[in-house]
Amino acid sequence: MRSYGQYCSVAKALDVVGDRWTLLIIRELVLQGGCRYTDLLHGLPGIATNLLAVRLRELEDAGVVRREAAPPPVATTLFHLTDAGLDLKPVLLELGRWGTRFMPFPSGDESFRSHWLEFPVSNLLFDSEPTGPATEIEVRTGHDVAPDGAGPDGAGPDGASPDGAGPDGASPDDGDADDGDQVAVIEMGGGEVRSRVGPATLPDLVITGSPPVVLGVLMHMLTLPEARRRGLRTTGNLGALDRLQPRPRVEAGSTTPSS
Amino acid sequence: MRSYGQYCSVAKALDVVGDRWTLLIIRELVLQGGCRYTDLLHGLPGIATNLLAVRLRELEDAGVVRREAAPPPVATTLFHLTDAGLDLKPVLLELGRWGTRFMPFPSGDESFRSHWLEFPVSNLLFDSEPTGPATEIEVRTGHDVAPDGAGPDGAGPDGASPDGAGPDGASPDDGDADDGDQVAVIEMGGGEVRSRVGPATLPDLVITGSPPVVLGVLMHMLTLPEARRRGLRTTGNLGALDRLQPRPRVEAGSTTPSS
DNA sequence: CCGTATCCGTGGAGATACTG
DNA sequence: CAGTATCTCCACGGATACGG
Numbered sequence: 001m002r003s004y005g006q007y008c009s010v011a012k013a014l015d016v017v018g019d020r021w022t023l024l025i026i027r028e029l030v031l032q033g034g035c036r037y038t039d040l041l042h043g044l045p046g047i048a049t050n051l052l053a054v055r056l057r058e059l060e061d062a063g064v065v066r067r068e069a070a071p072p073p074v075a076t077t078l079f080h081l082t083d084a085g086l087d088l089k090p091v092l093l094e095l096g097r098w099g100t101r102f103m104p105f106p107s108g109d110e111s112f113r114s115h116w117l118e119f120p121v122s123n124l125l126f127d128s129e130p131t132g133p134a135t136e137i138e139v140r141t142g143h144d145v146a147p148d149g150a151g152p153d154g155a156g157p158d159g160a161s162p163d164g165a166g167p168d169g170a171s172p173d174d175g176d177a178d179d180g181d182q183v184a185v186i187e188m189g190g191g192e193v194r195s196r197v198g199p200a201t202l203p204d205l206v207i208t209g210s211p212p213v214v215l216g217v218l219m220h221m222l223t224l225p226e227a228r229r230r231g232l233r234t235t236g237n238l239g240a241l242d243r244l245q246p247r248p249r250v251e252a253g254s255t256t257p258s259s
Numbered sequence: 260m261r262s263y264g265q266y267c268s269v270a271k272a273l274d275v276v277g278d279r280w281t282l283l284i285i286r287e288l289v290l291q292g293g294c295r296y297t298d299l300l301h302g303l304p305g306i307a308t309n310l311l312a313v314r315l316r317e318l319e320d321a322g323v324v325r326r327e328a329a330p331p332p333v334a335t336t337l338f339h340l341t342d343a344g345l346d347l348k349p350v351l352l353e354l355g356r357w358g359t360r361f362m363p364f365p366s367g368d369e370s371f372r373s374h375w376l377e378f379p380v381s382n383l384l385f386d387s388e389p390t391g392p393a394t395e396i397e398v399r400t401g402h403d404v405a406p407d408g409a410g411p412d413g414a415g416p417d418g419a420s421p422d423g424a425g426p427d428g429a430s431p432d433d434g435d436a437d438d439g440d441q442v443a444v445i446e447m448g449g450g451e452v453r454s455r456v457g458p459a460t461l462p463d464l465v466i467t468g469s470p471p472v473v474l475g476v477l478m479h480m481l482t483l484p485e486a487r488r489r490g491l492r493t494t495g496n497l498g499a500l501d502r503l504q505p506r507p508r509v510e511a512g513s514t515t516p517s518s
Numbered sequence: 519c520c521g522t523a524t525c526c527g528t529g530g531a532g533a534t535a536c537t538g
Numbered sequence: 539c540a541g542t543a544t545c546t547c548c549a550c551g552g553a554t555a556c557g558g
Contacts, residue, residue: 009362020277099272102272522556523554535542536544
C-alpha cells in the first residue's frame with residue numbers, strides 16, 4: 001500500500017493493514033488459526049487468488065503473518081499470525097462491534113461462513129445464567145444470504161414452528177452443487193459463550209434459517225415470531241435463546257482509568 | 260467502495276470505513292470535532308481534494324458524518340461526526356495502539372500535526388502521581404519528520420543546550436517557509452492526562468525536538484540521554500516526564516468477563 | 519490438488535486546474 | 539472557502555494458465 005506519509009500511529013497501522021482484504025485475511029487467521037492457502041480462499045469469498053498471494057507476502061514482510069512448512073502428514077504450508085498479528089484482534093473486535101449495526105440490512109447477495117459467528121457470539125453475547133447447565137445450540141444456515149431472507153429449508157416440516165407462513169419454498173439454489181448447508185454450535189457453560197464449526201453432539205436446540213434471521217434471533221434484534229415469519233425453524237428448548245443476552249459495552253481506554 | 264459481499268460484521272464495517280483515507284478523516288473529526296473543509300485538508304496531508312469531497316459525501320450517505328451549515332459569524336459548513344461516527348473511536352484507539360509499534364521507525368519523510376499527539380497521550384499514558392499538582396508540558400515540534408531525526412530548531416550539534424531559548428517567547432526560528440513550528444500542551448491533573456494544541460500558559464517543562472524524538476521520550480521508548488543525542492532540548496522540570504507512564508493494556512471484551 | 523504467476527479490462531486514486 | 543472537473547495511471551478484480 002502506498003504509505004500515507006503521516007507520523008501518526010493510526011496512519012502507520014493503516015499503512016500495514018489498511019489495504020483492501022488485509023484485515024479480512026487477518027480475521028480468517030484469528031478465527032481459524034493456522035490456515036492453508038485454500039482455507040483462506042474459502043473463508044474469503046470474493047477475493048482473487050492473486051490478491052491473496054500478494055497480501056500474504058506483504059503481511060509476511062510486515063511481520064504480521066508467518067509461513068510455516070507443515071509436518072509430513074499434511075505436507076503443505078500453513079499460514080499463521082505472529083504475535084504482532086494476534087495483537088490485531090482488538091481492532092477486529094471493535095470493527096465487528098461497530099459493523100453489527102449493519103447486519104439487520106443484508107444486501108441480499110452476500111456470502112456467509114459459519115465460523116464468522118464466533119465474533120458476534122463471543123464478543124457481543126454473554127450467558128445470563130452462568131451457573132446453568134452446559135447447553136448447546138446447533139445453528140444451520142446456508143452459504144449465502146438469500147435475497148428474500150428464506151433459510152435453507154431442506155429440513156423436515158416438523159419443528160416447533162407452526163408451518164405455513166414461514167419459508168416460502170423457493171430458495172434460489174436449494175439443490176446446492178457444493179457441500180450443502182453449514183452447521184455450527186454455540187456452547188454455553190461455565191460462564192462462557194463460544195462457537196465452533198460442526199454439528200452438535202446433543203443439541204438442546206437447533207435453529208435453522210438464513211444467516212440474517214439466525215443472527216437476528218441470537219442477538220435479540222429480532223423477535224421470535226418475526227424471525228419465524230422470515231423463515232426461522234426451531235427444534236428443541238427455546239429457553240436456551242433467552243439465556244443468551246447482548247453484552248453491554250465495556251468502556252476501556254478512552255477515558256480516565258478508575259483511579 | 261466495492262462491497263465485500265460477506266455477511267460478516269467486520270466486512271460490513273469495512274464496506275463503510277475500509278476505503279483509503281476514510282478512517283483518517285474520521286480520526287480528524289474525532290480529534291478536532293467540527294471541522295471546516297480546509298481544516299480537514301490541513302489535517303490530512305497528502306489527500307487529494309477530490310477524494311476528500313467524495314469521502315465526505317460517502318460518509319454522509321452512510322450516516323457517519325453530518326454536514327452542518329454554520330451560523331452567520333463563520334458562514335461556512337462544518338463537518339461533524341454523527342453518533343454512529345463517534346462510535347468508531349474505539350476502533351481508532353485500537354488501531355493507534357497497534358500502530359504505535361511502528362513509531363520508533365519513521366520513514367524520514369512524514370508529516371506531523373501536533374493534535375495527533377492526543378491519541379497516544381490520552382490512550383497510552385497515565386499519570387503515575389494522580390494526586391500531584393497540575394502540571395503542563397509544552398511540546399514543540401516541526402511540521403515534518405526530518406530524515407536524520409533532528410529537531411525543528413536547525414539542530415545545533417550540541418545536546419542539552421543551556422541556551423536562553425526559554426519557555427516564554429523566542430520562537431526557535433528555523434528558516435521554515437511555512438507558518439513555523441507546532442506547539443501543543445500535555446496537561447496532567449486530577450488523575451487525567453490530556454493534550455491540546457497551543458502554547459502553555461505556565462509550562463513546568465518545555466521539550467523541543469523532532470516528532471519521533473519527542474514521542475519517544477513521552478512514551479519512554481527513548482532514554483533522555485539518547486533523546487538528547489537525537490536533538491531533544493528541554494527547559495524546566497524533568498520530573499514531569501517521570502510522572503507520565505505507559506499504561507498497561509486494559510483487557511476488555513475479547514475474553515471471558517471476570518464474572 | 520495446492521500455491522503462484524500472468525494477462526487484461528475496469529475503476530479508483532492522485533495531481534492539478536478551475537469555478538461558485 | 540468549498541468544492542467540482544478532468545486527466546493519467548496504477549491497483550484491483552477476474553479468469554486462466556503454470557509449477558509442484
